[in-house]
Amino acid sequence: MAVYQDREAFIPYRRSDLIELCVEDGQLAAADVSKFRNLCEILSAYYHFNLHQQLELLKSNYAPFNPDADTKFRNELTTDQKANMQAQLVTVFENILTQANYIRLNKKMLQLAVQEKSLIELKTQIDFADFDQIVFYYRGDRKQKILVKKLLKNVEKTIQVFERVVLLLKSKNYRYFESKNSSIKNLNFKPGKIYIYFYKNIPKYDLEFLFPNIKISMTWKDRLLFGIPAVGAGIPLVLKIIPELLAIVGVILFVFFGQSILVKYISQDQVRNIMPILVAFLSLIVGLGGFAFRQYNNYKNKKIKFQKEITDTLFFRNLANNARVFSSLIDEAEEEECKEIILVYYHLMTSKTPVNPEQLDDRIEAWMEEKFGTKIDFDINGPLRNLEAIRGKIVKEGEAEASTPEIPLLTYDNQGFCQVPSLDDAKTIVDYVWDNIFLYAK
Structure with a gap:
């Protein structure tokens, strides 16, 4: 069984195809x-039901942490109860992501991605300490060519893009942010809540823009582009107000000392006539104030432009938020589980020779490449476990159900080769499982 570093387990085709x-x-x-179509149909229905239970478990455990909730609890939950619900939520959530063939991005990899130069040229800062828990998964790591503006012309650049990104963040409680002297009302999230984001086509080095506590400032390049014109515009203004400034200093020295050491630069009449001096002082204040306002306004416009660029990037790539993410991921997990189990059963049923798990894995990968032209790193262990876990009975006429043994959809012989029952038997086994899901009448 080959191991590939540049392939993923995700099968990028619909189950029906x-x-x-x-x-x-x-x-x-x-x-x-x-018969094959019928088996695929009943297996899909079984996994739909099975994963629906996981969906209900996710929603139930997410309830006290949902920032969008409009319902209340009958009884106040204890700290231990919330901790247990959070742990169970994260465990089930990660299992669903694994079933949907997502790959975990650990904190070290995330920090490296954040430190790299972003596609959006901004200086960013994220305080990871604001969160009790960070769960980050992705699927579809590919390269994409884009056009970026550089020195008044468009330049082609190759970037790495995650086709799907899922981020879960558990923010710390109110006491933590109060101890930091943070303004609670200015936070972009509610302390103590869990936020879940689901995005598509996010550049690998723009992951920091997904965090609600990101702080944005200008890069050194932007500061220079902002500061140099400001200095250039300020020099003529300073040269223009120097005479008025000397006159004001001269008046102050004349009032306190009776004479001015700046007398050679300004006349006595200029010092005695206070009105022109006041006008000059007012002109100085207005000139400096107007200049400062223009520069501050330029900075604000630049910041608004930056924020709009980020908002546009995330708005058009957002797939779901918070509790709505669960349904999307459950659908994807159901699709992936069914595709894998169908491929395994089909290839075992049609194989002319016995195969072990490693040989079966290689065969499916070669078949996908031949039929679809798609290279995948098929995860053989998951579907084999799933087939082995589906156990039912084939009760023949005249036999007692109680004495009939359960048969799994997958067994192994003494040499480790995989074996599956016939289509008729497989349908009977799954049908038995369905009939015994609810035993209220019995």
């Missing part, structure tokens, strides 16, 4: 085609 390709492969007998 995969089923049709298996049928068109020509390995199934004509009489087995409808």
Whole structure:
């Protein structure tokens, strides 16, 4: 079984297309085609039901941490209860992401990505200490060519993009932010809550813009571009007000000392006539104030432009937030689980020779590359466990159900080769599982 560093387990095709390709492969007998479709249908229904239970578990444990909640609890939850619910939420959430073939991005990798130069040229800062827990997963690491503006012309640049990004953040409580002297009302999130974000096509080195506590400032390049024109515009103003400034200093010295050491620069009449001096002083204040206002206004406009660029980037790439993320990920997990189990069963059923898990893994990867032109790193262990876990009974006429043993959809022989029952038996086994999900009547 080959291990690939540049491939993912994600199968980038719909389940229905995969089923049709298996049928068109020509390995199934004509009489087995409808049976195969029926098995795929009942397996899909089984996983839909199974994962629906996980969805309800996610929603239940997320309730006390949901910043968008409009419902209340009958009884106040204790600290231990909340801690247990948070732990269970994160465990189930990560399991669902794994089932949907997402890859975990650990904190060290995340910090490295944040430190790299961003596609959006801004100086950014994130305080990871604001969060009790950070869960970051991605799927689809690819390269993309884009056009960026550089020195008045567009230049082609290759960047790394995550096709799907899921981020869970548990913010610290109110006491923590109060101890930091942070203004609670100015925070972009509620302390003690859990925020979940689901995005598409995010550049690898723009991940910091997904965090609600990001602080933005100008880069040194922007400061120079901002400061040099400011200095250039300020020099003529300073040269223009120097005479008025000397006159004001001269008046102050004349009032306190009876004479001015600046007498050679200004006349006695200029010192005695206070009105022109006041006008000059007012002119100085207005001139400096107007200049400062223009420069501050330029800075504010630049900051607004930056924030708009970030908002546009995230707004058009947002797929879901908070509790709504669960449904999307459950759908993806269901799709991936079904695609994997269908591929494993199909290739075991049509194989002319016995195969072990490693050989089966290689065969499926080669088949995907041949039929779809797609290279994947198929995760053989997951679907094998799933097939082995589905156990039912084949009760024949005249036999007692209680004495009939349960049969899994996957077994191994003495040599470690994988074996699956026939299509008829497989459908019977899954049908038995369905019939025994609810036993209220019995």
